Amino acid sequence: MAEEDSVLKKLIVEEKDTTKQMEKLVEEATRFFKVESPSGRVIFQNFGSLSDKQRIAILLLGKYFANKLKMTEDPSLSISEIARDLGRPMTTLSKPTKELISKGYVESLPGRKYKIAYHRIPEIFEDVLAKKAKK
Secondary structure: OHHHHHHHHHHOOOHHHHHOOHHHHHHHHOOOEEEOOOOOOEEEOOHHHOOHHHHHHHHHHHHHHHHHOOOOOOOOEEHHHHHHHHOOOHHHOHHHHHHHHHOOOEEEEOOOEEEEOHHHHHHHHHHHHOOOOOO
């Protein structure tokens, strides 16, 4: 049984596994956003060149990092909060949000809130943010 547990533990992923890559991820993140202290507000870099899908991913990444920095209590945002922070109508954000959820990059929470899937952060940088913005 102990041998089986040892083998099965290889399947477990924990948030600390992602934080091992944090230095590289933070360096990459500064190309897209900064987090304002002490508010935890996400400040975009080159906002105009980004698609809505990229903006949503960046905003939720920023909230995740702000939460890790203890600047915000909750790393999740409602669709109305996302719309407010992006300055976009809620109706235009449904499709890109669903795309991020279907790829497993964003998690849908009770109360119509959304948060970044921490274990997919490296992939988000590679897939979503590495692509040129499409409008």
